[in-house]
Amino acid sequence: MNDFRFIDLFAGIGGFRVALQNVGGKCVFSCDNDKFARHTYHANFGEIPYGDIRSINKKEIPAHDVLCAGFPCQPFSIAGVSKKNSMGAAHGFTDTTKGTLFFDVAATIHTKRPKVFFLENVKNLKSHDKGNTFKVITNALTKLNYEFNYKVVDGSKWVPQHRERIFIVGYDKEQFNISRDQIIIPTEPEPDYIYPKLRTILNRIVFDHTLGDGTWKALQAHKARHTAKGNGFGYSLHTFPIPEDAKTRTISARYHKDGAEVLIEQKGGKNPRKLTIQEAMQLQGFDPKTFRFPVSKTQAYKQIGNSVVVPAVEATAREISKVLTNYRQNGVSVNENSNQ
Numbered sequence: 001m002n003d004f005r006f007i008d009l010f011a012g013i014g015g016f017r018v019a020l021q022n023v024g025g026k027c028v029f030s031c032d033n034d035k036f037a038r039h040t041y042h043a044n045f046g047e048i049p050y051g052d053i054r055s056i057n058k059k060e061i062p063a064h065d066v067l068c069a070g071f072p073c074q075p076f077s078i079a080g081v082s083k084k085n086s087m088g089a090a091h092g093f094t095d096t097t098k099g100t101l102f103f104d105v106a107a108t109i110h111t112k113r114p115k116v117f118f119l120e121n122v123k124n125l126k127s128h129d130k131g132n133t134f135k136v137i138t139n140a141l142t143k144l145n146y147e148f149n150y151k152v153v154d155g156s157k158w159v160p161q162h163r164e165r166i167f168i169v170g171y172d173k174e175q176f177n178i179s180r181d182q183i184i185i186p187t188e189p190e191p192d193y194i195y196p197k198l199r200t201i202l203n204r205i206v207f208d209h210t211l212g213d214g215t216w217k218a219l220q221a222h223k224a225r226h227t228a229k230g231n232g233f234g235y236s237l238h239t240f241p242i243p244e245d246a247k248t249r250t251i252s253a254r255y256h257k258d259g260a261e262v263l264i265e266q267k268g269g270k271n272p273r274k275l276t277i278q279e280a281m282q283l284q285g286f287d288p289k290t291f292r293f294p295v296s297k298t299q300a301y302k303q304i305g306n307s308v309v310v311p312a313v314e315a316t317a318r319e320i321s322k323v324l325t326n327y328r329q330n331g332v333s334v335n336e337n338s339n340q
Contacts, residue, residue: 004324006066007114009105011049013040015284015307016068016120018291019314023321028062036299037306043294053104058111065324067112069105070120070308106140115175115327116320117141119168120308123152126166137168146170149183153316155309157188160198160247161283163309167316176327186315193311199242201282202264202275209273215258216271237272239265251280256301277301285310 003024008017011030021027030049032038042048050056109117126134141148148170155163167185171178189195211219223234235258236249249261259274262283266273277300278288284307293300 003321003328004065005063006068007061007064007108008049009053009067009069009108010071010101011041012037012070012307013293013303014045015286015310016070016118016313017041017045018286019308019310020066020068020317022314023318025066025317025321028064031056036295037303040293040295040300040303044291053101056104058104058108061108061112064112065115066320067105067109067114067117068119069117071101071105102137102140106144109141109144109146113172113174115172115324117146117148117168117170118313118316118320119170120313121166121168123164123166126152141168141170145173147173147176147178147180147183149180149185151185151187153185153187153312155285155312156247158193158311158315159196159283159285159309160201161249161251161309162247163250165308165312167313169316169320171323176323178323184316184319186319189311189315196282196285197244198238198246198248199244201279202238202242203279204240206264206266206273206276209259209276210266211259211263211271211273213271219258219260219263235260235263235272237263237265248283251275251283251305253302253305255280255305256298277304280304284308285312 004026005028006020006025008014008027008030011017011032012034014030017027017030027045030041030045030047031051031053032041032049033052038049038051105117105119125137128134138148138150148168150166150168152164152166155161155165169183169185171183219235226233238246238248251261255261255274259272262275262280263272264275275283277293277297280301281288281291281293281304284304286304286307293303295303
């Protein structure tokens with residue numbers, strides 16, 4: 001039985017989908033503009049996401065309870081808004097967000113009125129464009145009449161990878177009587193969560209991921225230059241035995257280029273190696289036994305770097321599911337049951 005319906009915007013390879021399905025959700029629509037990501041999504045979920053969200057008629061998106069979107073971070077133009085303010089004219093979310101991909105997220109919320117939205121972005125969203133980007137987003141969500149909360153969540157609480165992302169969760173005020181502090185976004189897992197340690201993820205012997213001499217020399221020179229300047233930029237090298245509490249740096253979409261964020265020591269005078277696809281996907285919380293990448297290594301690394309920490313998303317999704325279940329079974333919102 002599916003407890004709620006959700007849509008997966010900017011779906012990538014389906015990190016949000018895995019997380020929400022794990023707590024009883026049913027995906028009824030997905031979209032992503034990257035053809036390689038759509039290929040991986042299809043291989044794992046049996047459906048091909050729609051393409052560019054800008055070309056989708058929002059009215060044709062199926063009805064859903066939860067809208068999920070890990071939208072790109074883009075600057076907003078404030079010139080038109082400033083002019084309207086000076087004239088005392090009212091303006092809605094469309095005036096400040098048009099021309100950006102967040103506009104399509106807001107337009108979908110406006111058109112379909114989901115009970116809940118769950119948005120994800122980089123930690124720096126709050127400071128992007130001197131704080132203007134986040135201000136425009138939160139103002140737009142307020143104008144859409146949603147009560148919302150946001151927190152920076154570090155994925156390293158669930159997997160051995162430092163990965164800070166901002167989660168924004170909102171509930172439709174027309175359907176829920178809920179206050180901001182009652183919107184739960186977990187920053188730590190449940191006590192019974194089994195933490196996957198880095199030392200169990202990494203393989204001691206790997207044959208085909210060794211850095212070439214040129215790449216390794218370039219990384220060493222780059223690190224030496226920054227060390228001389230007194231800063232910590234450069235590659236990160238993990239050596240065996242891996243400490244019990246070891247965590248990696250954030251895996252980015254550029255990891256395929258040189259692996260600088262996470263390098264693994266090799267014995268016998270060999271250059272360090274990059275993570276395997278199976279190791280990298282586990283650092284994002286994907287199960288290598290069930291999830292597959294029918295694309296090149298370059299594309300797989302990019303897709304993993306662009307995805308989310310699945311169990312961190314799942315923790316927030318579980319809290320959303322609890323609210324929706326209570327609403328469905330009792331016809332009441334959080335405030336009315338907050339003391340029970």
